Structure formats: structure tokens, C-alpha cells
Amino acid sequence: MKILWKRLSSALLVLLAASFVTFTLARVIPSDPALAYIGPKATEADSAQLRITLGLDQPIPVQYFKYIGQTLQGNWGYSLSSKQPVLQEIADRLPSTLELIFFAMGFALIFGVAMGVYAAKYRGRLQDSVIRLLSIAGVSMPAFWLGLLLQMLFAGRLTWFPATGQFDIELKYDNPITKITGFPIFDSIITGNFAATMNGLHHMILPALTLSAYSFGLISRMARANLLEVMSQDYIKVARAYGLSERLIFFKLALRNALPPILTITGLSTAYLITGTFFVEQVYNWPGIGSFAVNSLISIDYPAIMGITLLAAIGYLVINFIVDLIHAKLDPRVWMR
Amino acid sequence: MKSKLKGLSFLFKDKLTGAASVMMFIFIFAAIFGPWIAPNAKEGAGTANVDNSYIGPGWHHLLGTDELGRDLLSRIIFGARPALLIALAVVGFAAIIGTLLGLIAGYRGGWIDSLIMRVSELFLSFPPLLLSLVAVTFLGPGLVNALIALIISWWPWYARLIRVEASIVKSKPYVEISAAMGVPDRVIILRHILRNVTTPLIVQIAADLGTVILAAGSLAFIGLGAQPPSADWGLMVAQGRNLIFDQWWISTFSGLAIFLAVLSFNIIGDALRDHFDPRIARQ
Amino acid sequence: MSALLKITNLEVDFQIKGIVVNSPLRGMNLEIKAGKTLGIVGETGCGKTLTATAVMGLLPSSAVQRGLIEFAEHGALKSDEMASLRGSEITMIFQNPQSAFNPIFTVGAQLKMVAQRRNIARAEIGSLLIQRLESVGLKDTKRILACYPHQLSGGMLQRCMIAMALISSPKLLIADEPTTALDATIGDQVLSLIVSLQKSEGFAMLFISHDVSAVAKVSDEIAVVYAGRIVETGPTRDVINSPQHPYTRGLLGAIPSADKTRGKLVAIPGNVPSDLTSLVGCAFADRCSQRVDKCAQEPVLKLLKNQSVACWEAG
Numbered sequence: 001m002k003i004l005w006k007r008l009s010s011a012l013l014v015l016l017a018a019s020f021v022t023f024t025l026a027r028v029i030p031s032d033p034a035l036a037y038i039g040p041k042a043t044e045a046d047s048a049q050l051r052i053t054l055g056l057d058q059p060i061p062v063q064y065f066k067y068i069g070q071t072l073q074g075n076w077g078y079s080l081s082s083k084q085p086v087l088q089e090i091a092d093r094l095p096s097t098l099e100l101i102f103f104a105m106g107f108a109l110i111f112g113v114a115m116g117v118y119a120a121k122y123r124g125r126l127q128d129s130v131i132r133l134l135s136i137a138g139v140s141m142p143a144f145w146l147g148l149l150l151q152m153l154f155a156g157r158l159t160w161f162p163a164t165g166q167f168d169i170e171l172k173y174d175n176p177i178t179k180i181t182g183f184p185i186f187d188s189i190i191t192g193n194f195a196a197t198m199n200g201l202h203h204m205i206l207p208a209l210t211l212s213a214y215s216f217g218l219i220s221r222m223a224r225a226n227l228l229e230v231m232s233q234d235y236i237k238v239a240r241a242y243g244l245s246e247r248l249i250f251f252k253l254a255l256r257n258a259l260p261p262i263l264t265i266t267g268l269s270t271a272y273l274i275t276g277t278f279f280v281e282q283v284y285n286w287p288g289i290g291s292f293a294v295n296s297l298i299s300i301d302y303p304a305i306m307g308i309t310l311l312a313a314i315g316y317l318v319i320n321f322i323v324d325l326i327h328a329k330l331d332p333r334v335w336m337r
Numbered sequence: 338m339k340s341k342l343k344g345l346s347f348l349f350k351d352k353l354t355g356a357a358s359v360m361m362f363i364f365i366f367a368a369i370f371g372p373w374i375a376p377n378a379k380e381g382a383g384t385a386n387v388d389n390s391y392i393g394p395g396w397h398h399l400l401g402t403d404e405l406g407r408d409l410l411s412r413i414i415f416g417a418r419p420a421l422l423i424a425l426a427v428v429g430f431a432a433i434i435g436t437l438l439g440l441i442a443g444y445r446g447g448w449i450d451s452l453i454m455r456v457s458e459l460f461l462s463f464p465p466l467l468l469s470l471v472a473v474t475f476l477g478p479g480l481v482n483a484l485i486a487l488i489i490s491w492w493p494w495y496a497r498l499i500r501v502e503a504s505i506v507k508s509k510p511y512v513e514i515s516a517a518m519g520v521p522d523r524v525i526i527l528r529h530i531l532r533n534v535t536t537p538l539i540v541q542i543a544a545d546l547g548t549v550i551l552a553a554g555s556l557a558f559i560g561l562g563a564q565p566p567s568a569d570w571g572l573m574v575a576q577g578r579n580l581i582f583d584q585w586w587i588s589t590f591s592g593l594a595i596f597l598a599v600l601s602f603n604i605i606g607d608a609l610r611d612h613f614d615p616r617i618a619r620q
Numbered sequence: 621m622s623a624l625l626k627i628t629n630l631e632v633d634f635q636i637k638g639i640v641v642n643s644p645l646r647g648m649n650l651e652i653k654a655g656k657t658l659g660i661v662g663e664t665g666c667g668k669t670l671t672a673t674a675v676m677g678l679l680p681s682s683a684v685q686r687g688l689i690e691f692a693e694h695g696a697l698k699s700d701e702m703a704s705l706r707g708s709e710i711t712m713i714f715q716n717p718q719s720a721f722n723p724i725f726t727v728g729a730q731l732k733m734v735a736q737r738r739n740i741a742r743a744e745i746g747s748l749l750i751q752r753l754e755s756v757g758l759k760d761t762k763r764i765l766a767c768y769p770h771q772l773s774g775g776m777l778q779r780c781m782i783a784m785a786l787i788s789s790p791k792l793l794i795a796d797e798p799t800t801a802l803d804a805t806i807g808d809q810v811l812s813l814i815v816s817l818q819k820s821e822g823f824a825m826l827f828i829s830h831d832v833s834a835v836a837k838v839s840d841e842i843a844v845v846y847a848g849r850i851v852e853t854g855p856t857r858d859v860i861n862s863p864q865h866p867y868t869r870g871l872l873g874a875i876p877s878a879d880k881t882r883g884k885l886v887a888i889p890g891n892v893p894s895d896l897t898s899l900v901g902c903a904f905a906d907r908c909s910q911r912v913d914k915c916a917q918e919p920v921l922k923l924l925k926n927q928s929v930a931c932w933e934a935g
Contacts, residue, residue: 275464332723
């Protein structure tokens with residue numbers, strides 16, 4: 001329990017520091033927000049006025065504390081491009097991205113663990129080599145390129161899947177999804193709107209696959225290496241010496257021993273998933289945080305950028321925290337020190 | 338360790354590694370001799386030839402031409418040099434800065450150690466590319482700024498590695514003994530640190546080279562990295578992006594170049610790691 | 621009395637793609653009678669553990685086995701036939717209890733897995749485990765069952781392992797260096813425990829160790845192994861008091877002893893030959909002070925009174 005509090009407090013500290021970093025980057029590095037806000041027609045007077053309005057004339061530490069205070073109260077500023085509250089923009093878009101990440105992570109875990117285990121079982125043979133090639137290709141592929149390729153092949157040439165968007169445009173009229181939780185596919189399931197669910201899944205497959213490639217590579221490599229290491233441990237040999245069946249040894253013992261590092265790498269790869277959405281959503285026109293982030297970056301919408309960075313840092317920390325919890329549950333050595 | 342490196346034969350120990358080594362060799366060759374081996378050097382450098390726009394792959398232009406009629410193969414060859422230079426620059430500076438900071442932190446200890454380490458941990462707690470993206474946004478688009486942004490993201494790992502090694506070595510008995518014999522402990526520490534650290538350092542550098550190419554390409558794709566008319570592969574993928582269904586070759590081959598370069602670095606990085614630490618290797 | 625376990629001319633090669641890369645066992649012959657203990661002693665790497673592995677039928681796929689292993693009424697067994705006997709009629713305890721137990725399962729869970737394998741009724745498993753732990757001298761058994769391996773000391777874990785080995789009331793227990801990783805006093809306690817358990821449970825034991833004194837304490841008969849072959853075997857007392865083979869003499873001379881005064885510890889000069897595949901003649905010849913010309917020929921085991929010795933110069 002003590003360890004949990006320790007982790008929590010260090011996570012909060014990191015969050016604080018992260019906010020500081022973003023804040024510093026936004027304020028200290030020269031770039032005129034007034035220009036971005038008003039547009040090229042901004043005059044000197046307009047700029048000066050805007051600076052006062054936005055509180056940019058105050059000393060930096062004051063600005064920072066104001067920023068922290070506002071953030072904690074839920075005021076994450078206003079997007080310079082859309083003039084909407086940043087938190088609102090994020091809240092609108094987050095569910096779509098989360099669903100995308102969910103499916104991508106699902107693909108990566110299932111395929112990654114399955115193939116890693118399979119490769120370990122057939123170590124040294126053709127299956128092993130093929131899977132290892134796939135894994136290393138996964139971590140070497142530019143996400144945007146893979147996205148474009150899949151788009152061209154499966155949406156352009158083969159028309160099996162739609163090229164862009166989260167749902168067919170007609171869906172809004174034919175089978176609109178009642179918003180309950182805000183998560184489109186989830187909502188469509190719980191309201192029984194299965195036409196929408198199928199449509200959503202149909203649109204989801206290519207982006208999710210694209211996003212999953214990097215994590216898949218990481219996870220399958222880790223799964224394979226780890227399983228091999230576990231299988232060579234003494235306690236496995238002892239289990240065999242006591243006549244336990246190979247199936248029991250493999251599924252119950254070896255896998256459970258191999259799981260913790262796989263979890264860790266899953267947590268780590270979430271980071272890549274987060275930044276991966278930037279590119280995947282761009283390519284597939286996905287209405288999520290990723291495309292919002294890229295647009296904000298290009299238009300130097302610094303309140304939005306700060307909000308997204310903070311969000312990403314929070315998300316990353318939360319995921320790692322959960323991973324640590326599960327890790328501790330699976331491996332008693334962790335918390336018994 | 339030097340003797341192990343002399344046996345570069347491990348680069349060809351199996352078909353995959355051999356293929357990767359060949360690819361990397363081609364990549365480096367293209368980076369150095371690009372202007373001389375490209376079928377059309379002027380176009381490779383950026384001169385437009387609009388009459389030739391959008392020609393598909395064929396005999397005259399092996400990989401086709403881009404939206405400005407430039408021979409794609411030449412453009413890609415010309416793109417090898419910036420890619421390699423970016424990778425070397427980022428990893429080089431990051432490693433140097435990280436090593437220096439790590440040495441200082443490990444050797445001095447105390448508050449400066451804590452400071453450097455806290456900062457490193459902070460940087461490392463961000464999703465990797467995010468920091469670079471944010472940094473380059475505020476620095477402004479462009480190659481140099483992209484470089485700076487990437488270096489900022491990459492140095493912490495090196496700092497941490499060196500610092501851990503430094504603090505271990507610092508307290509080893511042979512340091513005291515050598516100091517007693519008149520050898521300045523700074524020299525000893527440096528020598529021992531470098532000896533222990535060389536292997537993981539080399540393996541990480543090899544892997545990072547690939548990752549940086551990927552990151553730089555990603556930055557360029559969004560428009561925050563290299564700017565036209567530079568023959569940056571990421572940029573080229575972006576330029577062909579909206580034409581992906583019909584003039585597919587532009588984005589496809591440019592992205593393929595990135596993929597193959599990164600792939601070969603990763604495979605060789607793996608081979609290096611297996612070579613230096615056979616325990617982890619299969620069998 | 622016929623032998624419980626009889627090994628005849630056991631040879632094991634390791635092969636990669638058909639080419640022999642090592643021949644660690646070059647002709648092992650031994651017998652264990654029911655309820656008796658045979659101690660196998662020899663240097664690290666001489667093939668003692670490999671023999672045990674072969675008896676359990678757990679040799680890796682790169683190993684090629686020749687010779688005969690006969691067990692009780694089952695007769696001659698191939699390695700896959702051993703699988704059903706493993707963990708039931710033949711069990712094994714290992715050198716390092718911390719690594720022999722799975723770190724992420726409790727001791728109780730692991731013992732339970734073994735009991736379930738033996739088809740012991742679910743309702744009885746609990747009491748059986750407690751009873752077993754008590755029989756190896758452990759108190760507070762409920763707590764121990766709920767503990768993870770790293771929470772227990774080496775000695776306690778080793779006792780747990782012995783308990784695990786006796787769950788199925790085996791006919792033969794193989795003990796591979798069980799006290800080597802333990803402190804001297806703890807190790808002694810464990811040895812005494814094993815001896816008393818043998819008396820009460822009646823299993824035969826194959827006791828493997830490089831520690832001659834430990835082997836001598838528990839064994840009825842001793843077999844000395846060198847470079848993959850038995851070089852001397854016989855009743856413990858006879859072998860210890862009048863060793864016939866030069867290697868045995870060397871081994872015994874290398875033991876530090878508190879009660880006898882000796883000039884110095886005698887180390888056997890030289891090293892175990894590394895390449896056993898192409899070995900010709902007596903493997904010990906290079907290090908032997910009594911080497912003669914005939915030693916270029918592989919000596920056969922000859923019987924002198926109660927002992928068998930593989931040496932031309934013995935007797």
C-alpha cells in the first residue's frame with residue numbers, strides 16, 4: 001500500500017513538472033500568439049491589447065500559477081483557432097480516440113502475444129523467423145506510411161474498407177447513435193443500434209490496424225524472448241520432473257511467469273500509441289485528439305497544445321500506474337520488499 | 338571488445354542480417370555518393386520539370402516522377418543524405434550531451450546529480466515523440482529546429498546510462514587504489530566507465546539511429562521538419578499524400594525508403610546486441 | 621534381492637545435426653536395491669546429474685541415449701515411458717530450492733499441483749500437505765503453505781521440497797546435491813532428516829553430490845564417477861576405508877578434516893579431460909601417479925571382494 005502512495009505522489013510530481021515544461025515552451029520560446037489569434041491583419045495595438053487580455057504581460061511565475069489554478073478548476077483556456085474551450089474540444093474528441101486506441105491495443109496484444117508465444121514454441125524454425133521479421137518490421141514502419149498504404153490497397157484498390165472517417169456520412173440520418181457515454185461504438189452497442197456498430201467497426205479496422213503495428217512489434221518480441229527465458233528456468237524443469245503435463249506447464253506456469261514484462265511493454269507502447277494517433281488520425285480523417293493535436297501544432301494554437309500535452313502526460317501516467325498495479329498483483333516479489 | 342568488433346562477420350551471420358547490412362551499405366553509399374549515382378541529379382536536388390509530372394514507374398523513370406516532374410528515384414537517392422545526417426547529428430549530439438551530463442551527475446553526486454536526474458526522468462516520462470513535436474512547434478518549422486527538438490528528447494537516456502555507470506565505478510575499490518598510486522581518479526573513472534558502457538551504448542546508438550530517422554520523417558510529414566524543396570523522405574510522403582489512390586508511387590516509394598532504412602538499422606542493432614551479449618540471444 | 625533400479629552400460633551423446641559434439645556418459649553401470657541408498661560422488665561435470673536426468677527420462681532432444689535402464693517391475697524403460705513414473709514412483713529433489721520453486725506461486729499452490737497430478741482426492745489434499753510438511757520437521761504449516769518461496773529460508777524451502785517429493789510415496793528418491801546450497805549446520809539437519817525419512821517411509825535413494833562426506837553419511841553403497849564412467853563402487857565403509865582407485869584416493873585425500881592431522885590437503889593435479897568423445901584408454905591416466913603402459917586401454921570394472929574397481933593397478 002505504501003508503495004502505491006509513493007507511486008501516486010511521484011506521478012503527480014511528474015504531472016506538475018510536465019505542466020511546467022509545456023508552459024515554459026509555450027511562453028518562453030518566441031512566437032506571437034496574437035498574430036495567430038487575430039490573423040495577419042493584427043496591428044501593433046491589437047497585439048498589445050491582446051497580450052494584456054490574455055495576461056501575457058504578467059511576469060512568468062505569476063502566469064504559471066494562474067495557469068495551474070485555472071487548469072485545476074477546469075479552465076484549460078480557449079483554442080485560438082476554434083475559439084472554443086480547450087477542455088470542451090478535448091472532451092468532444094477524446095472518446096473517439098480512446099475507442100481507436102482500445103481496438104489498436106487489443107489487436108496488438110492479441111496478435112502480439114499469440115505470435116510471440118507461437119514463435120517461442122517453434123523457435124529456430126520458419127514460423128519463428130517469419131514472425132520475428134514481422135515484429136521488427138512493425139517497429140520500423142512509419143505509421144503514416146502504413147496508413148497510406150493500407151488506405152490505397154484496401155480502400156482504394158480493393159474497396160473492402162472505407163478510406164476515411166469514423167462512420168458513413170449517411171449514418172447520421174439513417175441510424176444516428178444516441179449519445180449516452182459519448183463513446184460512439186460503445187453507445188451504439190448499448191442502445192442496440194447494431195447497424196451503426198457494424199459501420200463503426202468497418203471504419204475502425206484500417207486505422208486500428210495501422211496504429212497497432214508498432215505495439216504489435218514490441219509486444220511480440222517481448223513475449224517471445226520472455227517466454228523462452230522462462231521456459232529455461234529451473235522451476236520449469238522441476239515441474240517436468242514432477243510429471244506435470246506440458247500443457248499445464250506452458251499455459252498455467254510459463255505464461256503467468258512471462259506476463260509481467262509483457263505488461264510493462266504494453267504500458268510503454270501506449271506512449272507510442274498516443275503519439276501514433278497524431279499520424280493515423282490525420283491519414284484517416286479520424287475525428288479524435290490526434291488530428292486535433294496536429295492541427296493545433298500547425299496553427300500554433302498554444303492553449304490547445306498545452307491542453308493536449310497535459311492530457312497526453314496524464315494518460316501516459318495513468319496507464320503506467322495501472323500497469324504497475326497489475327504487475328504487482330501478478331508478481332508478489334514486487335511488493336514484498 | 339575491440340577484437341569482437343574486428344570480426345564484422347557477425348553482420349552476415351544469417352540471411353536477414355546480411356540483407357540488412359547490404360541495405361544499410363546501399364543507404365550510406367547513396368548518402369555519400371548520391372549526386373553522382375542518381376539518374377537525374379538536378380531533379381534530385383529539386384529542379385522541377387513540370388512537363389514530366391506524374392509519370393508512373395517505367396523504363397525512363399524507374400520509380401516514376403513526382404508532382405513537379407522530378408525523377409522519383411533521384412529524389413529518393415538525394416534524400417538519403419539528409420536522413421543519415423539528421424540521424425547522426427541527433428544521436429551524436431544527444432549521446433555527447435547525455436554522456437557529459439551523466440558523467441557530471443555521477444561523478445559529482447549531490448544536488449547536481451539529483452537535478453540532472455530529475456530532469457532526465459521528467460523528459461523520459463513524456464511519450465517520446467510528443468516532446469519533440471511540441472518543441473519544434475514553438476521553435477518553428479525547419480530542419481535545424483527539428484534537430485534541436487529531437488536532441489532535446491533523446492539525451493536523457495544517455496545521461497541516465499552514463500550516470501548509473503559512473504556512480505557504480507566511482508565507489509569501486511580500484512579507483513581508490515589507483516588514486517593512492519598517484520593516478521588521478523578522474524582518468525580511472527573515465528576509462529572504467531567507458532569500458533563498461535561501450536556495449537549498451539553502441540547497441541542503443543544503433544537502435545536510436547533508426548528511431549530518429551522515423552521521428553524526423555514523422556516531423557517532416559506533418560510539415561514541422563524539413564521544408565521543400567528538400568528531398569526529405571517524410572516530406573515527400575506528405576507531398577504525395579492526397580494522390581495516394583492514383584499517383585500512388587510518390588508516397589509509396591518515399592515511405593518505403595524510410596521503412597527500409599529504419600528496418601536495416603533495427604536489424605543490425607539486434608545483431609549487435611546478440612553479438613555482444615550472447616546470453617540473451619536465442620540458443 | 622533384485623535391484624529396484626538397474627542401469628546397464630548407459631551412454632549419452634549430444635549431437636547437433638548428426639555430429640557428436642560431446643559424450644558426457646560413457647558407460648554407467650549401477651544398481652540400487654529397494655530401501656537402500658546409493659551415493660554417487662564425483663567432480664562437477666562428471667556426469668552424475670546427467671545420469672539422474674536420464675533415469676527421469678528428461679534428456680534434451682539433442683541427446684542420444686544407449687544402454688538399459690530397468691526399474692522395478694516395469695523392466696527396461698525408454699525415456700517416454702518414464703514420463704508416467706516421474707513424480708510418482710520416482711521423484712527428485714534439487715540443489716537450489718529457491719530456483720526450483722516457481723516464484724510467483726505460493727509453496728502450497730505448488731505442492732497442491734503435484735498432489736493433483738497424482739489424482740489424490742481434492743478433499744484430502746489439504747490434510748495430506750500439512751501432514752507431509754510436519755513429517756519433514758516443519759511447524760506452523762498453514763503459514764508456510766501460504767508463503768511465497770522467497771519468504772522462506774533455504775533450509776525451510778529444502779524441507780518443503782522434500783515434502784513435495786514424498787507426496788506420492790515414491791519408491792525411489794533422487795537427491796541431486798540437496799545440501800550443497802545450504803549452510804553446513806542446516807545441511808546436516810537436512811541430511812539427518814532424509815535418513816530418518818528413509819527409515820520410516822522405506823524409499824530407495826540415489827544421492828548425488830560432490831561432497832564425499834555428505835555422501836558417506838547417508839549411503840549404503842558408494843559409486844565414484846569420473847569422466848562419465850564409474851571407476852569404483854562398493855559398500856560405503858569399504859570404499860571410504862580402503863579406496864582402490866587412485867581417483868577415489870585422491871578425492872578422499874582432498875577432504876579437510878578436523879579430527880585427523882594431515883600434512884597438507886592433497887589436490888589432484890591436472891583437470892578433467894574436456895573432450896570425452898575421442899578419449900582413448902583410461903580417462904584418469906594423465907593425472908594418475910600410478911600410470912602404466914596398460915592404461916592406454918580402457919580398464920574394465922573388476923570385482924575385488926565387495927568392491928568393483930576400474931583400474932589395472934588395483935588389487
